[in-house]
Each structure stands twice: as C-alpha cells, then as structure tokens.
Amino acid sequence: MRRIAVGIAVLSAMCVLAGCAQRILGSSAQERIEKTVPMPAGGTFTLDNINGSINLTVGKPGEVHLVALKRVRALSQEEAKEGLVKLGVEVTDTGKGISVETRYPKIAGFLAGVGFSGEVTFDVAVPEGTEAKLTTVNGAITADVPASAIHCETTNGKVNALSCSRIDAAAVNGTIRFKAQNAGEVRTTNGNIEGQILSHSPGKTRLETVNGSITLALSPDAALHLSAENVSGVVSTEIPGLSQTKHELFGDLNGGGQTVRVETVNGSIRIRLIR
Secondary structure, X not given: XXXXXXXXXXXXXXXXXXXXXXXXXXXXXXXXXXXXXXXXXXXXXXXXXXXXXXXXXXXXXXXXXXXEEEEEEEOOHHHHHHHHHHOEEEEEEOXXXXXXXXXXXXXXXXXXXXXEEEEEEEEEEEOXXXXXXXXXXXXXXXXXXXXXEEEEEEEEOOEEEEEEEEEEEEEEEOXXXXXXXXXEEEEOOEOOEEEEEOOOOOOOEEEEEEEOOEEEEEOOOOOEEEEEEEEEOOEEEOOOOOEEOOOEEEEEEOOOOOEEEEEEEEOOEEEEEOO
16 A cells, blocks of 8 residues: 555655756747648658647649647756757658658657647648548547548547548547548547448448447438447437347448447447438
8 A cells, every 4th residue: 555655755856856947948849840842643642640630621633732840848048949950840742642751859858748848730732632641649630631541640639521422530539520432440538429320231330439429321322231330439320121129220321331330438429321
C-alpha cells in the first residue's frame, strides 16, 4: 500500500512539473513554408505528422500545393529559434506520388513539452481524384475531396471527411464524421461515429467504436446486408423490413449485398435513410 501511495505521489509531482514547464515556455517562434510540387497522374499523396492538424482540399491538376506552419515554444527565444530550425518538413517525390513527413529535433523533452514544444499544421491541395493517406498523433484531420479515397489516422483528434469517394479512418480519442460514396473500416475507441454512405451498392463496411454512439445514414436505394449491435444503449431505425432485438438490428435492404457492420460497446446505434 505504501509503495502505491509513493508511486502516486511521484506521478503527481511529475505531472505538476510538466504543467509548470508548459506554463513557463514563454518564448515562441514560427515559420510558414509554402511549396508547389508536381504530382504524377494517378499518384498517391502521403502525409505523416506528429503534432498538428491536417486539412486536405482539391487543388489544380498535376500538382500538390502545400502550406505548413511550424510553431515552437521554448524557455528562451534562442532555444525557440533553434528548435524551429531543427523542426523539419520533408517533401519527397517517391516516383509513385508525393510523401510529406515532419522531422522533430532530437532534443530532450521536445515532444513531451518539457522545455520545448512544437507542432506543424498543414493545409494541402491535391489534384482531383488523388488517393491520400493522412496520419497525425495529436491533431484533427479534415478532408473535402469528393473524388478521392482517403485513409486517415489520428490518436488524439477528430476526423471530419466532408466529402470523399471512400474513407478508411482510425482514431483513439476523437469523433469521426464522414460523407462518402463508400466506407471501409472506420473505428475509434473513445468517440462517436456519424456517417453517410451515398453508394447504391456499398462495399464491405465496418464501423466500430467502444465508448460512443454511431449514426449511419444510407441511400434509400442501397442494396446491402446490415448487421448492427451494441452491448449497452438503444438500437433504433426508421427503415422498414429489418429485424430488431434489444441490442441488434439486421437484415437485407433492397435485395441484399455486401455486409455493412455497425458495432459499439457503450453507446446507441441509429440507422436512417438519407433524405
């Protein structure tokens, strides 16, 4: 018992110190980077970030336009400028598309925010129809690319796909919202999922969360097999012809098709039609 108490005290002290360090990072520096690079036809755009949000839109044919805003906070102005120089954004032509990656400096405490903190936010425009793979750890991902398939991953942040041809998305702490022709795997641990699938013949789909509700809207003409279940919470629908129990909803719509699976542990499920 004494060891547990000591451990809790040490952990609390560490948290207090980290909080104090954040409060005294009074010096800051920032830099705006803007680049336009050629994108091969049919190429894939990949962005791998750590701290900072990502915003993706449709741009001009044959090119990727990128604006990255680097921000660093530190104990002194000199250290902030040093961190800003070492916080890099690498843009690479892979031969199959464009890859962007943030490079964080190997300075003790930089990522933890003890003595330093840094982030890079991105605004990117890609050619219509470009497949995109977007990853960040701490930050939101927003995409409005009607003809593109997107793959989104974030740990602490929300995903908001305003429009895309297909979405695959994963989060740990964050809500996922999407409007897509098709969806593959969309999952979060702590957060809600709100989605619209526009296709009349959706492909195999799985929407899953642990602590959160799921609302899914389908085309009135969509041909699919629906399987929805939860452990705790209400399951509801306005769609006739489906079988329902307290925690399950299942059946074929418009003759059946690929399976659209919807699952949560703690949260409600609602299936409706797009109007």
